Amino acid sequence: MSHLLPRKALSGLDERLDNFRVVVVGGPRQAGKTTLLRLLHQGRGGTFNTLDDPTTLSTVRADPTGFAEFGALPRIIDEVQRGGDDLLLAVKRLVDLDDTAGQFVLSGSTRFLTVPTLSESLAGRAVFVDLWPLSAAERAQADIDAPTLLFDPASLRATPLAASWSRTDYFNLIATGGYPEAVRFDSDRFRADWFDGYVSTVVLRDVAAFADIRRADLIPRLLRLIAARTGSGLVLADLARSLELSHNTVRDYLGYLDIVYLTANLPTWSTNLTAKLVKTPKSYVTDSGLAAALLGADPGPLAEPGHPLAGPLTETFVFAELTRQLATSATRAELSFLRDREGREVDFVLERRDGTVVGIEVKASATVRDDAFKHLRWMKERVGDRFRAGYVLYLGDQIRPFGLDLTALPLASLWGGMPA
Known part of the structure; x- marks a missing residue:
């Protein structure tokens, strides 16, 4: 590189x-x-x-x-x-x-x-x-605009991966993240040291410049809680209880993390699909490498089947990659998620300004079964003609159709499968 x-x-x-x-x-x-x-x-x-x-x-x-x-x-x-x-x-x-x-x-x-x-x-x-940290597409130097391709499923299905990605390859990428300085480290330990120093610098310098942080030592703990709860809505009372802080203080600290780009909220999809939608946004650490370091997750153990952090960190990575590519994409689209009170959820929804939508589910597995598409099918039935495509992003290496407009898509398709 x-x-x-x-x-x-x-x-x-x-x-x-x-x-x-x-x-x-x-x-x-x-x-x-x-x-x-x-x-x-x-x-x-x-x-x-x-x-x-x-x-x-x-x-x-x-x-x-x-x-x-x-x-x-x-x-x-x-x-x-x-x-x-x-x-x-x-x-x-x-x-x-x-x-x-x-x-x-x-x-x-x-x-x-x-x-x-x-x-x-x-x-x-x-x-x-x-300007976010490096996307996987930038690390791979891939000439690709994934958000635009996601709205063109026929072209995406016809685009083979440039190289085969193993589970180990994926988790090396996920645990490294995209900060240029962190990417240069070959050592997991040195990278973790860099992230520790990075968080301290941002809190003590950037946040302290505009806010009175009386318990700066709790900011890394709050970040760890957010990283560990990726995919579920943040409950302020739970965070306040875990940190032994007031609700107002936790709310302020969450706002500060967003101001310095360490976290970002993913809103619920605004639609009249049903009145039973959950409205609480999800929050993500904005770099999967930072999230992995906060949680002490090294790529080797992460790649072992059944690791409890594999799913949350893969979802964090997809959020970061979509956010980064949307910042430079020719397609103007908003990113959100869909969840109702009966437990049906689509991890990510991309909506263009013309109202067409793409649904994306994320699986930290090398295989995909038909039932992985059940919530995408539910969404498609209710959205009708606005539904452009539904994807299950997974850690395999084969593009596979699962019916009209539904595709199992290797995660590496977001950067053309190029080595990163």
């Missing part, structure tokens, strides 16, 4: 900069934002600054307007949230005076629209680009 893998977000970032005054690149720390912005700077010129540099940050705090006005366009500012409201207001004033495209690229390791200490959102002036 090359030291620097191409990122699919770069071309989209370049295009948006040609059309918008401000482009904001958001994503978790260490996902590759700084590298992406340096590549953009190399290609387009302009001015690059990072507020992780103490001298630069001091300059911003002393004269935010002067800093925002300085340098050739585009003015690229990394970790912009550290400059606070004064810097964002200065950027706003400048782009309000001039509607020329390509003035600013701002990046942040927080969702600064929701950071409690920032009031300025640049609403109506900026377009947002998410």
